């Protein structure tokens with residue numbers, strides 16, 4: 711009963727936050743015409759070092775962030791399966807382009823090598839799970855597809871959890887984003903993966919057949 715209302719409300723909050731962060735990231739399109747709207751000076755230096763890789767990441771990743779939540783809505787998937795497929799292909803393509811860009815940018819991360827390592831690990835895992843999820847769909851292994859896509863989006867959503875943690879970083883005394891990014895490069899996505907893992911384990915215990923169904927109707931994230 712609680713779950714009936716919890717899942718849609720949780721999804722609505724997720725969509726709102728993801729849309730907000732994705733829209734705010736649109737300011738990076740200004741960089742293409744030399745307009746630096748509210749861009750952190752250290753991120754500007756990162757872009758100056760590896761402009762193609764960094765912009766490949768910053769301009770394309772918001773597409774994955776925007777599309778992801780709609781893929782998890784069971785009603786939409788059942789009613790418009792064709793739209794689910796096309797939107798899924800665009801999501802995967804966006805993750806691959808943005809993930810490759812993120813990986814190539816990570817050695818230049820404004821927070822230094824420790825932050826770079828965190829972002830680098832994230833990029834490799836993001837690429838791996840997303841491509842694995844796509845392969846599982848093509849091979850009609852829908853239970854595996856569903857599970858891997860949950861993990862993929864948990865990492866995509868790291869863009870939101872990272873930005874939510876920034877005020878906390880300032881409250882803890884970090885003077886800039888780059889200073890706190892040594893932590894953010896890890897804390898932005900590891901908790902998301904833990905939540906998805908715990909949720910999936912709980913679901914498997916509650917409904918052992920849920921992960922084995924071919925159609926695998928998803929009732930929640």
Ligand code: HEM
Nearest residue numbers: 735768771772812816819820821829832833836865866869
């Ligand atoms: C999930 C894998 C991701 C990886 C590995 C990754 C990696 C990176 C790296 C290395 C930087 C440079 C940060 C720095 O120098 O401190 C960066 C910045 C950025 N990323 Fe990502 N990122 C990911 C997801 C996303 C997503 C989903 C978005 C969607 C909005 C996004 C949007 C941005 C933007 C806009 C910046 C510029 C900095 C800012 O405005 O906060 N990233 N990312």
